[in-house]
Every structure is written in C-alpha cells, then in structure tokens.
Amino acid sequence: MRDDQSPGRERQPLPRAERARRIADTLRQRITSGLYEDGMLPDERALGHVLGTTRNTVREALGLLRDEGLITRRRGIGTRIVTVAVAAGLFGLGGPMLSVPLLVVCGLPVLSAPAAAQAQSVVIASVGTIGYVQHGSVDWTLAAVVGVPELVGVIVGWRIARSVPDRRLKYALVGMLLAPAPYLAFHS
Incomplete structure (x- = not known):
C-alpha cells in the first residue's frame, strides 16, 4: 500500500507535508535501528521506490531530518x-554517559559531575521533547511508565551518592562504565 492510501477507503491523498513527516519518521527509525551501517542513505529515487512515495516527498522528508541534525x-x-x-539519541551520549567521566577526568568532584550532567540533560531533553511533541510522536503513557521509575532511581541514587565517600563513587563510576564493555565488544 502506498503512503497516500488508507485501508477500506477511497484514495484520499494526504497533504505532502504529512506524507513527508511520515517518511521522515520511517527513515529516522531505520537510521536509529542501524539499517544503514555504512552511514550513507540511498539516493532519493531509491528511497522513494523502497518507501512507496515520490522523490519530492523523500526530498522534503530528508530536509526535515537535516533540520533535526540527524543527516x-x-x-x-x-x-x-x-x-x-x-549515538546521542540511542545512548544519551553528550549527556551523563559521556559527560560524567569527562568532568571527573577534568577534576570536577565526583558528586558535582553527575549534577552538572543531569542539568545538561534537562536542557537537551526539553528541546528534544518539544520537537517530538510538535510532531505528535510522544506516547505519554509510555513516558510515564518509563519516567516514573527512572525518577525514583534518580532520587535514590542521589541519596546514596551523598552518603558514599568520593573515592568509592569514582570506583563505582568506573565499574558501571566497564560493566557493559564485554557485552558491547561481543554483540556489536
């Protein structure tokens, strides 16, 4: 079925901007799933053929992804x-996963490093959320199901971190960064 058709209805083409947004969503999902391992997307004609849409719609969708900074x-x-x-979208790089170790290496106290990284994450997450809300892509139920336990984890982690000496926090940080290394090495 082409992107301008709905099951059980007569053909009522969607406006091109809506088709482009849907194609951009599909491409974003394909990119983040690792479909294009070489880092290059096929040309507009090939994408149009694969996605069942026109070259102009693909071009507009690619423009949206370019404006997001994804391509x-x-x-x-x-x-x-x-x-x-x-990488930033998938793993939070640029957020705590990368920032905390870099800040510690630069001499910031271990407790101050995650605090700074969390504040940075608030800004990044806010900007990202606004973009996803504008495109109608936020599943608020899922956000609550994932976000509430995460919030509890942050509060509990903050309390634990304040009660543990800096040296132990450094070792915990190193351990948490090294723990997934074997998995990543053997499953990439």
Whole structure:
C-alpha cells in the first residue's frame, strides 16, 4: 500500500507535508535501528521506490531530518548520517554517559559531575521533547511508565551518592562504565 492510501477507503491523498513527516519518521527509525551501517542513505529515487512515495516527498522528508541534525546532505556526495546525533539519541551520549567521566577526568568532584550532567540533560531533553511533541510522536503513557521509575532511581541514587565517600563513587563510576564493555565488544 502506498503512503497516500488508507485501508477500506477511497484514495484520499494526504497533504505532502504529512506524507513527508511520515517518511521522515520511517527513515529516522531505520537510521536509529542501524539499517544503514555504512552511514550513507540511498539516493532519493531509491528511497522513494523502497518507501512507496515520490522523490519530492523523500526530498522534503530528508530536509526535515537535516533540520533535526540527524543527516547532512551534499550535492554529488549524497546523504550522510550524522553519527554523533545517532549515538546521542540511542545512548544519551553528550549527556551523563559521556559527560560524567569527562568532568571527573577534568577534576570536577565526583558528586558535582553527575549534577552538572543531569542539568545538561534537562536542557537537551526539553528541546528534544518539544520537537517530538510538535510532531505528535510522544506516547505519554509510555513516558510515564518509563519516567516514573527512572525518577525514583534518580532520587535514590542521589541519596546514596551523598552518603558514599568520593573515592568509592569514582570506583563505582568506573565499574558501571566497564560493566557493559564485554557485552558491547561481543554483540556489536
């Protein structure tokens, strides 16, 4: 079925902007799932064929992804995935996972490093949330199901961190960063 059809209805084409938004959502999902391992997207014609839409709709969808910072486009070179943006979206890089160790290495006290990283995450998450809300992509029930336990974890973690000496916190930080290393090494 093409993107301008609905089951059980006569053909009523969606406005091109809505089709482009849907194609952008599909491409974003394909990018973050690792479908394009070489970091390059197929050309507009090939994407249009695979996604069952026109080249103009694909071009508009790619423009949306470029505006989000997920891809870069160069005439004669093609469409390249911005790896940092994908990694940041998948793993929170640029947030606590990367910031906390870097801040500790730079000499910030262990308790101050996660505090600074959490504050940074609030800004990043707010901007991201606004974008997803504007596109109608937020599942508020899922956000609550995931967010409430996470909030409890942050509060409990904060209380534990305040009661543990800095040296132990450093070792805990190193351990938490190294713990997933074997899994990542053997399952990537």
